[in-house]
Amino acid sequence: MSSTSQKHKEFVAEPMGDKGVNCIAGIGEVLGNRLVEKGFDKAYVLLGQFLLLHKDEELYIDWIKEEIKANKKQGRDSYTCLKEWCDSFM
Template structure:
Protein backbone atom coordinates (compact mmCIF):
# COMPACT_ATOMS: atom_id res chain seq x y z
CA UNK A 1 0.00 0.00 0.00
CA UNK A 2 1.32 3.45 -0.85
CA UNK A 3 2.06 6.07 1.76
CA UNK A 4 -0.81 8.42 2.57
CA UNK A 5 -1.01 11.71 4.39
CA UNK A 6 -2.37 12.06 7.90
CA UNK A 7 -5.24 14.07 6.41
CA UNK A 8 -6.08 11.16 4.09
CA UNK A 9 -5.89 8.62 6.91
CA UNK A 10 -8.16 10.71 9.13
CA UNK A 11 -10.60 11.35 6.28
CA UNK A 12 -11.19 7.70 5.41
CA UNK A 13 -11.50 6.51 9.04
CA UNK A 14 -15.06 7.55 9.75
CA UNK A 15 -18.32 9.00 8.50
CA UNK A 16 -18.29 12.33 6.70
CA UNK A 17 -20.97 13.79 8.93
CA UNK A 18 -20.58 17.54 8.93
CA UNK A 19 -16.93 17.63 7.85
CA UNK A 20 -16.18 20.81 5.90
CA UNK A 21 -14.94 20.50 2.36
CA UNK A 22 -11.46 21.49 3.56
CA UNK A 23 -11.29 18.22 5.52
CA UNK A 24 -10.96 16.54 2.12
CA UNK A 25 -7.36 15.75 1.12
CA UNK A 26 -6.16 18.04 -1.63
CA UNK A 27 -8.60 20.78 -0.66
CA UNK A 28 -7.13 23.71 1.20
CA UNK A 29 -8.66 27.05 2.16
CA UNK A 30 -8.52 28.69 -1.30
CA UNK A 31 -10.08 25.82 -3.25
CA UNK A 32 -12.40 25.11 -0.33
CA UNK A 33 -13.71 28.68 -0.46
CA UNK A 34 -14.35 28.38 -4.20
CA UNK A 35 -16.20 25.10 -3.67
CA UNK A 36 -18.23 26.56 -0.81
CA UNK A 37 -19.22 29.54 -2.96
CA UNK A 38 -20.39 27.05 -5.62
CA UNK A 39 -22.54 25.19 -3.09
CA UNK A 40 -20.11 22.43 -2.10
CA UNK A 41 -19.18 23.47 1.43
CA UNK A 42 -19.22 20.04 3.00
CA UNK A 43 -17.31 16.86 2.23
CA UNK A 44 -20.61 15.01 1.86
CA UNK A 45 -21.66 17.36 -0.93
CA UNK A 46 -18.37 16.69 -2.72
CA UNK A 47 -18.95 12.95 -2.19
CA UNK A 48 -22.19 13.34 -4.12
CA UNK A 49 -20.29 14.77 -7.06
CA UNK A 50 -17.77 11.93 -6.86
CA UNK A 51 -20.58 9.35 -6.90
CA UNK A 52 -22.25 10.99 -9.89
CA UNK A 53 -19.14 10.81 -12.08
CA UNK A 54 -16.03 9.11 -10.66
CA UNK A 55 -14.13 9.24 -14.00
CA UNK A 56 -14.82 12.97 -14.36
CA UNK A 57 -14.20 13.84 -10.71
CA UNK A 58 -10.61 15.04 -11.13
CA UNK A 59 -11.68 17.37 -13.93
CA UNK A 60 -14.48 18.71 -11.74
CA UNK A 61 -12.02 19.45 -8.92
CA UNK A 62 -9.66 21.03 -11.47
CA UNK A 63 -12.44 23.48 -12.31
CA UNK A 64 -11.93 24.99 -8.85
CA UNK A 65 -8.21 25.51 -9.49
CA UNK A 66 -6.80 22.25 -8.13
CA UNK A 67 -3.51 21.11 -9.60
CA UNK A 68 -2.86 17.49 -10.61
CA UNK A 69 -1.55 16.49 -7.18
CA UNK A 70 -4.53 18.02 -5.40
CA UNK A 71 -6.94 16.37 -7.82
CA UNK A 72 -5.34 12.98 -7.24
CA UNK A 73 -5.28 13.39 -3.44
CA UNK A 74 -8.96 14.31 -3.42
CA UNK A 75 -9.96 11.51 -5.82
CA UNK A 76 -7.98 8.90 -3.89
CA UNK A 77 -9.55 9.97 -0.59
CA UNK A 78 -13.12 9.75 -1.86
CA UNK A 79 -12.36 6.49 -3.65
CA UNK A 80 -10.91 4.97 -0.46
CA UNK A 81 -13.76 6.36 1.66
CA UNK A 82 -16.30 4.73 -0.66
CA UNK A 83 -14.45 1.42 -0.49
CA UNK A 84 -14.67 1.61 3.31
CA UNK A 85 -18.28 2.74 3.63
CA UNK A 86 -20.24 2.39 0.37
CA UNK A 87 -19.02 -0.44 -1.86
Protein backbone atom coordinates in the same frame (compact mmCIF):
# COMPACT_ATOMS: atom_id res chain seq x y z
CA MET B 1 0.56 6.76 -4.26
CA SER B 2 2.71 4.83 -1.85
CA SER B 3 1.94 6.86 1.24
CA THR B 4 -1.03 8.93 2.27
CA SER B 5 -1.18 12.07 4.31
CA GLN B 6 -2.38 12.37 7.86
CA LYS B 7 -5.41 14.27 6.65
CA HIS B 8 -6.25 11.42 4.34
CA LYS B 9 -6.01 8.87 7.13
CA GLU B 10 -8.21 10.89 9.38
CA PHE B 11 -10.87 11.40 6.79
CA VAL B 12 -10.94 7.78 5.80
CA ALA B 13 -11.05 6.59 9.40
CA GLU B 14 -14.60 7.50 10.20
CA PRO B 15 -17.98 8.43 8.80
CA MET B 16 -17.80 11.92 7.35
CA GLY B 17 -20.84 13.13 9.22
CA ASP B 18 -21.09 16.87 8.90
CA LYS B 19 -17.48 17.56 8.10
CA GLY B 20 -16.65 20.57 5.98
CA VAL B 21 -15.36 20.14 2.49
CA ASN B 22 -11.85 21.14 3.46
CA CYS B 23 -11.50 18.05 5.63
CA ILE B 24 -10.96 16.10 2.43
CA ALA B 25 -7.33 15.45 1.61
CA GLY B 26 -5.98 17.63 -1.17
CA ILE B 27 -8.44 20.39 -0.48
CA GLY B 28 -6.96 23.13 1.60
CA GLU B 29 -8.19 26.49 2.59
CA VAL B 30 -8.11 28.12 -0.83
CA LEU B 31 -9.73 25.31 -2.74
CA GLY B 32 -12.14 24.78 0.11
CA ASN B 33 -13.30 28.39 -0.09
CA ARG B 34 -13.71 28.13 -3.83
CA LEU B 35 -15.82 25.03 -3.40
CA VAL B 36 -17.94 26.69 -0.76
CA GLU B 37 -18.54 29.57 -3.11
CA LYS B 38 -19.77 27.14 -5.68
CA GLY B 39 -22.09 25.60 -3.17
CA PHE B 40 -20.02 22.57 -2.23
CA ASP B 41 -19.81 23.46 1.43
CA LYS B 42 -19.86 20.01 3.01
CA ALA B 43 -17.81 16.95 2.33
CA TYR B 44 -20.92 15.02 1.48
CA VAL B 45 -21.83 17.46 -1.28
CA LEU B 46 -18.51 16.87 -2.96
CA LEU B 47 -19.03 13.19 -2.47
CA GLY B 48 -22.33 13.55 -4.28
CA GLN B 49 -20.61 15.11 -7.27
CA PHE B 50 -17.98 12.40 -7.10
CA LEU B 51 -20.68 9.77 -7.24
CA LEU B 52 -22.48 11.51 -10.08
CA LEU B 53 -19.29 11.22 -12.04
CA HIS B 54 -19.40 7.48 -11.49
CA LYS B 55 -16.37 7.51 -9.21
CA ASP B 56 -14.34 7.89 -12.36
CA GLU B 57 -10.86 9.23 -11.73
CA GLU B 58 -10.42 10.97 -15.01
CA LEU B 59 -13.80 12.62 -15.03
CA TYR B 60 -13.53 13.73 -11.44
CA ILE B 61 -10.08 15.20 -11.78
CA ASP B 62 -11.06 16.97 -14.94
CA TRP B 63 -14.11 18.37 -13.27
CA ILE B 64 -12.34 19.62 -10.18
CA LYS B 65 -9.55 21.16 -12.24
CA GLU B 66 -12.08 23.04 -14.28
CA GLU B 67 -14.41 23.97 -11.48
CA ILE B 68 -12.02 25.31 -8.87
CA LYS B 69 -8.73 25.38 -10.71
CA ALA B 70 -7.15 22.68 -8.63
CA ASN B 71 -3.92 21.17 -9.82
CA LYS B 72 -3.42 17.59 -10.76
CA LYS B 73 -2.02 16.52 -7.42
CA GLN B 74 -4.79 18.13 -5.45
CA GLY B 75 -7.29 16.50 -7.76
CA ARG B 76 -5.76 13.10 -7.33
CA ASP B 77 -5.46 13.46 -3.57
CA SER B 78 -9.09 14.34 -3.16
CA TYR B 79 -10.04 11.61 -5.57
CA THR B 80 -8.20 8.88 -3.63
CA CYS B 81 -9.56 10.21 -0.41
CA LEU B 82 -13.17 10.00 -1.55
CA LYS B 83 -12.58 6.71 -3.30
CA GLU B 84 -11.13 5.09 -0.23
CA TRP B 85 -13.85 6.46 1.94
CA CYS B 86 -16.43 4.93 -0.39
CA ASP B 87 -14.60 1.62 -0.38
CA SER B 88 -14.82 1.34 3.35
CA PHE B 89 -18.22 2.83 3.98
CA MET B 90 -20.42 1.96 1.03
